[in-house]
Amino acid sequence: MVKLGFSIGDLQFKNPVITASGTFGYGSEFDDFLDISRLGGIVVKGTTLEPREGHPYPRMAETASGMLNAVGLQNKGIDYFEKNIYPRLSEYTTNVIVNINGSCIDDYVALTERINRLEKIPAIELNISCPNVKMGGMVFGTNPVSAREVTKAVRRVCLKKLIVKLSPNVTNIVDFARIAEEEGADSISLINTLLGMSVNVRSMKPSLSTITGGLSGPAIKPVALRMVWQVANTVKIPVIGMGGIMNADDAIEFILAGASAIQVGTASFIDPLASVKILEGIESYLVTKGFSDIREITGLINRSK
Amino acid sequence: MTKRIESLKVIDNKPLKKDFFIIELESSEKLPEMKPGQFVQARVDGSKETFLRRPLSLHDVDYTNNRFKILVQVVGKGTESLSRLKTKDSLNLIYPLGNSFSLPEKGARTLLVGGGCGIAPLLYLGRYLKSHSIIPDILLGFRNSDRVLECKDYEAVGNVFLTTEDGSAGEKGFVTNHSLLGKARYDKVYCCGPEMMMKAIAGWCKKNNTDCEVSLENLMGCGIGACLCCVVNTVKGNVCTCTDGPVFNTKELIW
Numbered sequence: 276m277v278k279l280g281f282s283i284g285d286l287q288f289k290n291p292v293i294t295a296s297g298t299f300g301y302g303s304e305f306d307d308f309l310d311i312s313r314l315g316g317i318v319v320k321g322t323t324l325e326p327r328e329g330h331p332y333p334r335m336a337e338t339a340s341g342m343l344n345a346v347g348l349q350n351k352g353i354d355y356f357e358k359n360i361y362p363r364l365s366e367y368t369t370n371v372i373v374n375i376n377g378s379c380i381d382d383y384v385a386l387t388e389r390i391n392r393l394e395k396i397p398a399i400e401l402n403i404s405c406p407n408v409k410m411g412g413m414v415f416g417t418n419p420v421s422a423r424e425v426t427k428a429v430r431r432v433c434l435k436k437l438i439v440k441l442s443p444n445v446t447n448i449v450d451f452a453r454i455a456e457e458e459g460a461d462s463i464s465l466i467n468t469l470l471g472m473s474v475n476v477r478s479m480k481p482s483l484s485t486i487t488g489g490l491s492g493p494a495i496k497p498v499a500l501r502m503v504w505q506v507a508n509t510v511k512i513p514v515i516g517m518g519g520i521m522n523a524d525d526a527i528e529f530i531l532a533g534a535s536a537i538q539v540g541t542a543s544f545i546d547p548l549a550s551v552k553i554l555e556g557i558e559s560y561l562v563t564k565g566f567s568d569i570r571e572i573t574g575l576i577n578r579s580k
Numbered sequence: 581m582t583k584r585i586e587s588l589k590v591i592d593n594k595p596l597k598k599d600f601f602i603i604e605l606e607s608s609e610k611l612p613e614m615k616p617g618q619f620v621q622a623r624v625d626g627s628k629e630t631f632l633r634r635p636l637s638l639h640d641v642d643y644t645n646n647r648f649k650i651l652v653q654v655v656g657k658g659t660e661s662l663s664r665l666k667t668k669d670s671l672n673l674i675y676p677l678g679n680s681f682s683l684p685e686k687g688a689r690t691l692l693v694g695g696g697c698g699i700a701p702l703l704y705l706g707r708y709l710k711s712h713s714i715i716p717d718i719l720l721g722f723r724n725s726d727r728v729l730e731c732k733d734y735e736a737v738g739n740v741f742l743t744t745e746d747g748s749a750g751e752k753g754f755v756t757n758h759s760l761l762g763k764a765r766y767d768k769v770y771c772c773g774p775e776m777m778m779k780a781i782a783g784w785c786k787k788n789n790t791d792c793e794v795s796l797e798n799l800m801g802c803g804i805g806a807c808l809c810c811v812v813n814t815v816k817g818n819v820c821t822c823t824d825g826p827v828f829n830t831k832e833l834i835w
């Protein structure tokens with residue numbers, strides 16, 4: 276048996292495959308296809324204090340090897356989550372992480388306090404990187420001052436493990452990783468979607484109602500990998516890499532570049548089984564290569580220098 | 581209802597007129613229960629242009645042979661690629677997805693309206709209605725006679741009426757111009773086709789106090805309720821077309 280586990284502080288994950296926020300619903304959407312408890316964890320849909328309707332249709336456009344989305348954090352709010360979704364989520368025997376979003380620092384703080392009382396949620400993923408909301412979201416994640424303020428404020432109240440999710444839409448990702456670490460983040464996840472757009476030449480209109488949206492899928496993988504590598508070489512806390520991971524080889528690239536764990540996003544839309552296939556693929560890669568613990572290859576490319 | 585991911589065998593790919601074709605698929609297992617109005621998410625070919633799956637309606641289902649059909653119109657690269665599938669190829673699907681058309685009350689006077697590839701789900705719906713002793717009128721709209729599809733299958737489940745925009749077959753004009761709508765009275769209308777057509781039919785139904793269900797063809801990212809990309813605005817706010825739909829009563833929609 277190869278060891279696949281990793282940890283964020285004293286929080287253990289049975290393996291490094293986690294599903295990405297906004298791409299795996301609340302898990303139940305995938306119950307017909309796979310046993311979610313096999314995964315290292317799931318990050319549920321971006322959650323806000325109040326319910327949000329999100330952006331008008333059309334919210335999606337397919338692009339070469341990827342897709343643009345402009346969902347705009349549609350969700351039913353924390354009250355609904357706590358009453359109607361949390362009880363079922365707490366039955367999964369895997370780490371269920373809530374991705375939190377706000378329009379102002381007070382929202383993030385209030386949300387964190389609400390999640391503090393949910394015993395079965397071991398970690399919060401602080402999304403300061405959503406390109407799809409006008410107020411907040413990426414504004415926090417692309418400005419070093421506000422990125423620091425929001426991380427500091429959440430850390431002050433947060434009783435859970437705190438993962439800060441970074442936006443790739445910045446000049447120097449390393450600055451933001453440092454800020455997150457300095458302000459007490461337990462882990463960093465990246466990347467969120469890259470800001471992009473598409474125009475429908477038939478209708479001669481922008482493809483998305485919001486004109487611009489977030490690009491995900493294999494199209495962004497090289498950018499994501501580069502950023503994960505930079506961040507992993509900068510901070511001491513565990514880095515969770517994502518962006519265009521479709522198969523085990525993609526995932527292993529991130530791990531070799533320094534990611535302690537990975538998240539599977541858009542891939543689940545095309546193959547709902549992608550996450551478990553990736554998990555199985557990582558395991559057989561390690562066996563074939565003769566490793567007994569995934570940690571032997573974490574950041575391997577950075578050691579041989 | 582359990583959804584599954586499966587690679588099905590292509591039994592036949594029959595070209596129809598112009599850019600329409602019908603693919604017959606066979607499962608190696610017993611088919612799950614599949615209802616009229618439900619759809620499949622087809623993995624086209626995995627090329628970089630057809631990255632996401634394509635939603636397609638159930639056209640007809642044959643439980644005895646574990647086979648079903650989809651009727652497809654070529655509109656872009658994904659459907660073009662599907663048109664090239666050959667017997668013995670396989671097609672990977674997630675299915676069955678979505679809700680379904682509701683069964684009208686016993687003896688309801690029923691009309692099915694379809695335009696373009698929107699006629700696809702109406703055959704299976706017609707069969708379902710017939711099995712409940714309802715023989716619907718079926719009004720199909722096409723651009724011109726070049727595109728009028730073989731209607732024999734439809735004739736077996738209802739009374740078929742045609743329109744073409746140029747009058748080259750059936751009555752001239754859009755489905756909403758057909759004389760049938762001036763004469764007959766219906767208790768229930770089911771409609772699938774271009775949004776403009778569905779809105780016009782919904783308007784006619786509203787005026788005539790007729791209950792109307794439409795099947796929407798919103799763009800979809802996943803088809804299983806995970807991405808929230810396919811929403812439509814309803815009296816209950818934004819809901820997913822892939823899980824709460826694709827069939828909606830027009831009373832629920834904010835059109």
Ligand SMILES: Cc1cc2nc3c(=O)[nH]c(=O)nc-3n(C[C@H](O)[C@H](O)[C@H](O)COP(=O)(O)OP(=O)(O)OC[C@H]3O[C@@H](n4cnc5c(N)ncnc54)[C@H](O)[C@@H]3O)c2cc1C
Pocket residue numbers: 475477478619630634635636637638650651652653654655656657658659660697698700701796797798799800826
């Ligand atoms: C529930 C559901 C059931 C469907 N059933 C059928 C069916 O039975 N038979 C059938 O032929 N088609 C059906 N469709 C439509 C079908 O999914 C699209 O035509 C197909 O995905 C187009 O793929 P493509 O790669 O060929 O076109 P693309 O290259 O992706 O697109 C070509 C052009 O068509 C536009 N377009 C593509 N999809 C849609 C759409 N859904 N709505 C509006 N514009 C669109 C694009 O914006 C683009 O301009 C259904 C759609 C849904 C949501």
Ligand SMILES: Cc1cc2nc3c(=O)[nH]c(=O)nc-3n(C[C@H](O)[C@H](O)[C@H](O)COP(=O)(O)O)c2cc1C
Pocket residue numbers: 295296297298320321322344346348374402405440466467468490491492493495517518519520538539540541542801807808809
């Ligand atoms: C439809 C969609 C919705 C998303 N919603 C969220 C969200 O609510 N919160 C968040 O932090 N990231 C969200 N993301 C970003 C993903 O979690 C992930 O960071 C990104 O898609 C890159 O990974 P991928 O290429 O594997 O999809 C969303 C992505 C998609 C495609």
Ligand code: FES
Pocket residue numbers: 799800801802803804805806807808809810811820821822823
């Ligand atoms: S298509 Fe993804 S939620 Fe409907």
